[in-house]
Amino acid sequence: MSPVFIGILAYIGVSLFIGLLVSRKVHSESDYLIAGRQLGYLLTTFSIFATWFGAETCVGAAASIYDKGLSGGNADPFGYTLCLLLMALIFAGPMWKRKLTTLADLYKQRYSPSVEKLAALIIAPSSVIWAAAQIRAFGHVLSVSSDLQLETSILIATVIVLVYTVSGGLWADAYTDVIQGFALIFGLGALAVYLSLQEQTPTISQLMSNIWTGSGNAEPESWMATLDGWAVPIFGSIVAQELISRVLAARSATVAKRSAFAATTIYLVIGMIPVYIGLIGVSLVPGIEDSEQVMPQLALTYLPTVLYVLYAGALASAILSTVDSALLAASALIEHNIIYSFRPQMSERSKLLTARGGVLVLGVIAYYLAIYGTTTYEMVEMASGLGSAGIFVITLFALYSQRGGTTAAVAALIAGLGVSVWGSYIQPFDGSYVLALLGAFAVYLMISVREPGRATV
Structure with missing residues (x-):
């Protein structure tokens, strides 16, 4: 086995151990879905950040910037940063104060149970598709780092996520998100610093020549397409159950708001690393056909083995922290807002078992979508706007x-x-x-x- 694959397995092993360890905190549906509303600043902040910083942020943002220059950052990092900022400013406090378990609970309070169920049925598939996209991306990471076939790698990725998400719920997600968040920061930071020290890397003044155009490979788009490029990450993502569950899990409205502000800052700062890599990639790897290979190619070419393992761990972190959140979000909507509404006499134990079973079933569905679906990018786009x-x-x-x-x-x-x-x-x-x-x-x-x-x- 390659050192990179061994490093990824070691990182995964730590995440699994911590996820299983904190599963002892789970005794009720509330513990499982929103961590009993007990998350403090550290867990809430890093859970929001790590959940939002997915594979498309690492690889997709660098690719888009490479093709279009700064105008390619309308979704990542700029659009999603605005999404988190609006969550902190407008939604975090009012939502937490309503003592919701899921976003669909808001519609039951304000409108009716029928709106609650319809909304849950609309939101849940998006989360499953998003999970499938991340599982497929993680499968690619494992297959590139080893001799495993893509299908086998996707199966391994699915099993890994299901083990600690089924057992620990949001408690497991929150604790592993802290590890994954720091791994992201150190991994991407190491890549940026190492690349900046290379003699071939253009200076800031040299970067200014293509800062708005990138490589110029992108097809021109209409102003309506540009509007969509901003609207989907801002308005489409601010109502994502994955994000809202983190806000609801905070121990107070103040913690929810301040943590959202902190996560916004971290997201923008770390999100500028793929922007920088995309811009310097125009000079370091000119003429690359598949722009999504810009960041992986630079890491493979310039990083020594130890730092490449750190980078691969960062990419794995971005993916794992997103997919576990997506599966838990979909299960919460189906169990809490659909099944429980038809069976209100369910005991706390039955609700907990149903939620865990939902994660397992939806994980299997996400696995099949990852195997037989379209590309990672297309699935992410579908999940964001649907x-x-x-x-x-x-x-x-x-x-x-x-x-x-x-x-x-x-x-x-x-x-x-x-x-x-x-x-x-x-x-x-x-x-x-x-x-x-x-x-x-x-x-x-x-x-x-x-x-x-x-x-x-």
């Missing part, structure tokens, strides 16, 4: 307005989902997500004129 336009609209009205009720919320969800699906898959056109947002807003407002609102709780 149905979230309507979710954002009804969340905003639920928190800050008494206008509208069940009919307006259901119509907005259907309108947002319908426009997104039509504009992305049936008859693709630029700006489909922005139009889905506007359509959901318009439908909600029109129906709310004749529908009495329901007071917020």
